[in-house]
Amino acid sequence: MSRIIACYKWVADEADMKINPDMSVDLSKAKGKISDYDRNVIEAAVQMAKISGDLAVTLTFGSPKAKLSLKDALSRGPAEGFWVNSEMAEQADGAASAKVLAAAIDKIGDYKLIICGEGASDTFARQVGPSIAARLGIPCVSSAIKMELSGNEVKVSRKLEDGIEIVAAQLPAVVCILPEINRPPIPGLKAVLDAGKKPTREYKIEELGLLDSDLGARNETIEFKAYVMNRKNIVLDGETAVDKVQALVGSLKKEGII
Amino acid sequence: MGEENQFDAVVVGAGPAGLACAYLLAKAGKAVLIIERGDAPGAKNVTGGRIYAYALNLLDQELLEDAAWERKVSHEEIMIIDGKRSITIDYHDPSLTEGDQSIQSYTVLRAVFDQWMAGKAEEVGAMLVCGIRVDDLIQREGRVVGVIAGEDEIYAEMVIAADGVNSIMAQKAGLISDLKKETVGVGVKEVIELPAKTIEERFKLSQNEGSARMILGCTQGIHGGGFLYTNRESISLGCVFMPQEIVQHGQQVHDIFQELKMHPAIYPLIQDGKTVEYSAHLVSEAGLRGMPAQLYKEGLLLVGDSAGLVINTGYSIRGMDLAILSGIAAARAILGENDRSKIGPAYLAEMEKICLLPTMRLSDGYTQLLDIPRIYSNYPQLAIGVMQRLYKVDGQIPQNLKKQVMEAIDESGLTLWQMIKDGFKGVRSI
Structure with a gap:
């Protein structure tokens, strides 16, 4: 039994976002949530694992605030939750996040499939999935609206602008999915109660063989404004x-x- | 805890009543599950926004010390409106912000307050699950043994129905039938954001001080009234109406509320504010008469709004403190009685001891008084009419006071006989 790893991001809930009169954006009162698209990611991992008999687990790179996400993520069905805890996550760009996640995936080991969202609901930079694959030296398939495991391969339907492309990739692989791939259900009472009993594992950056200085963002946000x-x-x-x-x-x- | 029972107690609804009960049970080492329908505690309710501190003090003195309140109420205000004119009486007691905390009251924002209280219950070991609606009770041979949420069944020794006015749990248990239209009001409320300094200037408050205002005559003659509470950086302004009267008057709740907001004595208070929340909810209005005949069934206790525990005296509204008291009484009954069939009667006895039921009985008169339709139009008009004559100096020969008052009575459409009757009823009922 191998692992199917669902990567997710703990983002600020845009519903709590406030726009100041000078058009600056106030996120100070925003609560966190699992990025909307990443709920599809977790559901996809759970569905795949159910069919293949593998183990669905979740992985996130987040600040101490992201601890809240573990129970939420596990209530959606996965068996175990991994969390790389670092303040550096607040300013990390796609490259830094991918570096951390790839190192964590390496540490978790015995993986068959990594599922990511096509992009996060806050930045939608679409970099993390492909970068993880590059770092791990495994194939990456993006824009997935359907996937199927068969033998040593994953068969993916990719949504293109004017058609559907079906590709096969060798496992292990990274698949970046679009939200139309499934409709994640709202977790029920027992699922939420069970989530509290599931194992979680916290990693520090150093445990992954990385240093904070490795995680400096190469892109710097200069201004964040509403329009x-x-x-x-x-x-x-x-x-x-x-x-x-x-x-x-x-x-x-x-x-x-x- | 039996083999079948996953929890000692399941509390349905994370408001003050349910959380007070859960807090005490969990603190005593019971396995407690709180199930909240909203995404977070405080997400689903609508409240004016004042809690009396004595109730928190009774729950746990330590809690009172870091309660998540907005402002301490030191201004108690009554406002009477007729047309564009108004009278405001402001009773100010600065000592209410210092010294004995247990006689104070605080304005609160429930989204903040309920989450704080839930956090306290979780700290002592209660389990909180949000975003789950409880659909039904599991009942066996007339006893409640658990709850059903979606496809999941959860068994418990006791279920505490803290799911608010029009309680689904109480309905499923057969303790209440469908709502009667005369027992509930419709409340609408806006939370209007303003800088703390602006609020303090407009309401003449020092830092931390707050005001609570009841507004009479703002409902265009409909049984109901308005309220205004100052929070730290916002104002809660709202109205409560009897729904069937609104229909009879052919008016829209929203329109009447808009008119209140634009009233020349209200608008300057909320001017330049930003409405950050608009909500509407049912409000239990009948006091003692609105309470279900039975507040329990074997395995089930009704607390807070589910039990109809609201007192409206016309000059103040109490609900949250009574909710907490009922939660305390429920917890005491559960902890003090091992025989499940005796917990219900023990709950009633605890409610007597904690002065909850006696208070409800005493306040019944107010409900009768507030049933007089003239309170909502004629009397406000009379008060304003007297004031208008009292302060009018126009160079004419002033009439004597008695004659002026009689004129005002005439104008308000009241008859002396009605006033004597209402006055008699008033004295008798209070």
Whole structure:
């Protein structure tokens, strides 16, 4: 029995985000949550493990605040939760996160499949999955909307702009998934209660053979601002419903939406 | 704890009543599970926002010391509105912010307060699960033995229904039927954010001081009233109405509330504020008469709003403190009685001892008084009319006071006979 590792990110809940009058963004009151897309990641790992008889586990790189995520993640079905605890996670970019996660995956060992979200719901930089694969020297398949394990391979349907591509990759592999791959259920009462009893494992950066100085972000966020999209306030006139619909279609075409 | 029972107690609802009970049970070493429907404690309720500190003190003195409150209430205000005119009476006692904490009251924001209280219950060992709705009770031979949430069944020695007004648990247990329209009000509330300094200036508060205001005459003659509480950096402003009267008047709750917000005596208080929360909820309004005839069934106790424990005197509203008292009484009954069939009666006895039921009985008169429809339009109009005449200096020969008052009575549409009757009822009921 090998491990199927679901990587997730603990992000600020955008619902609690506040925009100040000068358009700066206040996240000080925002609670944390598992990135929306990563709920699909955890569900995908659980589903795959159920079919293949492997062990679904979760892995996150986060600050001490991310401790809250472990129970939430495990209530979604995986058997064990791994957490690399470091303040450095707050400013880590994709490269640094991938470095840490790859080292943790190496440490966890005996993995068959790594599942990541196509991007995180806060930055959506789409770097972590491919970077982990590069560091581990294993294949990476992105934009997955369906996957299947068969023998020593994973068969993945990739959603492209104008079609579906089906590819096969040697295991172990990293698969980055799109949210349409599944619909993660809301954990039930027993699942939540069981989550508290499941094993969790915390790693420090040093245990992974890394130093804080290895994790400096190469991208620095200089400014984080909101933008306003003004409503166009167009009222469509027309005698009949047909007229109105035609006016709407015309208007949407003019805007380049359809 | 029996083989089948996973918990000594399951508490449905993480509000003050359920959390008080869970806290005491867990502290006494019981295995307690709290199930909350909202994503976090305090997420689902709507409350004006004042808690009386004595109740927390009774629960645990240590808790009182770091309670998550907003401001200490030292201004008790009554506001009477008629049209654009208003009278505000402000009783200020600065000593209420210092010294004996157990006679103080605090304004609270429930999203903050309930989470703090839940944290305390978890610290002493209670287990809290949020985002789960309990759908039903498991009942065997007339006894409640657990709860059902989705596909999961959880068994417990005792279930505590702390799921608020219109309690689903109490309904499933057959202790209450569908709500009667005259026993509940509809409450709407906005939390309006303002800088602490602005609030202190507008309400003439020193730091930490707060005001609690009841507003009469703001409901366009409908049985109901308004409230305003100052929090640290926000104002809770709301209205409660009797729903069937709103329908009869053909009005919208939202419109009446908007009019209150725009009232010349209210608007300057909330001006430039930002509404950060808008909510609506049922409010138990009937006092003693709104309480279920039975507050327990074997294996089940009703606490807080589920038990209809709300007192509205017209000059203040109490709910959270009564909720905590009922939670304490429930915990004491469970801890003090081993025979499960005797816990229910023991709960009632504890409620007597903690002065909860006597208080409910005493307040019943207020409910009768507040049933007088004239309280919501004619009397506010009369008070304002008298004031208007009292302060009017226009160079004409002033009329004597008695004549002015009689004029104001005429204008308000009241008759002397009605006033005598209402006055008699008032004295008798209080």
